[in-house]
Amino acid sequence: MLNYYYDHTDELKSLYLIAGFKNKNSVLFTDDLERFRTRLNAIYTLDSGTLEGFETGMVTAHISKIPLGGLKGCRAVIVGPPAMMRFAALECARQGVEEENMWLSFERKMFCALGKCGHCKINETYVCHEGPVFNYTESKNLLD
Numbered sequence: 427m428l429n430y431y432y433d434h435t436d437e438l439k440s441l442y443l444i445a446g447f448k449n450k451n452s453v454l455f456t457d458d459l460e461r462f463r464t465r466l467n468a469i470y471t472l473d474s475g476t477l478e479g480f481e482t483g484m485v486t487a488h489i490s491k492i493p494l495g496g497l498k499g500c501r502a503v504i505v506g507p508p509a510m511m512r513f514a515a516l517e518c519a520r521q522g523v524e525e526e527n528m529w530l531s532f533e534r535k536m537f538c539a540l541g542k543c544g545h546c547k548i549n550e551t552y553v554c555h556e557g558p559v560f561n562y563t564e565s566k567n568l569l570d
Contacts, residue, residue, distance in 0.1 A: 427503065428462060435465055442492045446471040446485035446506070453477070467492075486513045495522035505531040515562055528562035 431441050443466050447453045450472060462468050463479075469488050470480045481488060485506070494500050502518045504511045511530050518528055532553045537545035539554045546553035548568045560568065 428458075428466070432462060432465055440467060440497070442467040442469070444469045444471065444485050444488050444492075446473065446488075446510070447480075448473045449475045450477040450480075453480075485510055486517050489514060489517045489521060492521070494518060500527060502528045503531070504528065505533075507534070515566065519562075525562045525566070529559055530562060530565045531557075531559050532565070532568065533558040 428443065431438060435441070443462055445459065445468070447470075453459075453470075453472075459468070459470060463470075469491060471485055471488055472480045472482055473484055474482070476482060494502075500523050502515075502523050504514045504518070506514070515528055515530065519525060532546070532548075535546045535548070535553045536558060537543050539546075541552045541555050544552075546558075551557075551568055553568075557565075
């Protein structure tokens, strides 16, 4: 999705990206991060430590830097560990993003992708069959 909109910025009013990492040793896709910074509104964070071009703190602490309340029809796509997705969705909602305009990715929960192993099952939902990307209105009860 990021690559698509990087190449088609004319299709959006704006795109904000917050990418967070535990520390400087866990930063991935450095070439892509630098490329995204050239066309997208990007905030890169480290939970702890410092690195040039990165802010310190959890991703959720930086959501308020995006003018979500002033962006009519704003959409949010949230990808990451379940706890981060939960609190990021709550913060996006607090900032004015409507629940039906938030999408969460549960891909990290999948293992066999066939619904056989049950690794992806949250409550009665098999993520590999019914997702792995869910609208927040459906997924807020899937957050573990």
